[in-house]
Amino acid sequence: xSRHALVxxxxxxIGAAITERLLQDGWTVTGLSRTLITHDNSAFHSLSVDLFDxxxxxQALDPLKPVDAIIHxxxxxxxxxxGELDETVSEQLWQLHIRVAEILANRLAPQLPPGGRIILLGxxxxxxxxxxxxxxxxxxxxxGMVRSWAAELAAKGVTVNIVAPGATATPMLNQPGRExxxxxxxxxGRFIQPQEVAELVSYLLSPLAGAITGQELVICGGAxx
Numbered sequence: 488x489s490r491h492a493l494v495x496x497x498x499x500x501i502g503a504a505i506t507e508r509l510l511q512d513g514w515t516v517t518g519l520s521r522t523l524i525t526h527d528n529s530a531f532h533s534l535s536v537d538l539f540d541x542x543x544x545x546q547a548l549d550p551l552k553p554v555d556a557i558i559h560x561x562x563x564x565x566x567x568x569x570g571e572l573d574e575t576v577s578e579q580l581w582q583l584h585i586r587v588a589e590i591l592a593n594r595l596a597p598q599l600p601p602g603g604r605i606i607l608l609g610x611x612x613x614x615x616x617x618x619x620x621x622x623x624x625x626x627x628x629x630x631g632m633v634r635s636w637a638a639e640l641a642a643k644g645v646t647v648n649i650v651a652p653g654a655t656a657t658p659m660l661n662q663p664g665r666e667x668x669x670x671x672x673x674x675x676g677r678f679i680q681p682q683e684v685a686e687l688v689s690y691l692l693s694p695l696a697g698a699i700t701g702q703e704l705v706i707c708g709g710a711x712x
Contacts, residue, residue: 496561500657504681601644609651637701653707673708
């Protein structure tokens, strides 16, 4: 029987790479994105929802068929130095990275079967980065949230982890709003590829990863050394 995964941010970048990897692995995937996605694989189902609208997200989840995995890959990067912080940006980052994850887990985690998985996309900068305090705050808070969920769900056989990439070759790498803190090339001499992140997610979804929970797994090409 095909396993069913919910993937946010499925239209581009890491979310799209994860979606493709799971389809190759034989999963049924429901992809959440602002715009509908067309795909030639009948195992993929697109769900259009604005993740900044909590009420709309909750409504979209109501008719969703039970899932075996929740992967929250949607994200945004905006950076500013002290003295230039915009409260609206802080609210947007918190909504997308933390509140959306909370809504997904609150609605869907109770129905996850033994062997179920929750994976959130974090950042290797979760321990701090100059000029990125608003972004880092959400990724740092994610660690405490995930460890708490992992402790709650361990006895059910459900794991909860963070995959924390460094600078990854996606459209977000060059999106406006991060001029004060541009991406730096990792020591390996290239940016992380979305497919590399997707491979790690694929492993964490496998039965062999059943003993890994409450962890932040960093994939950064040596940038955190």
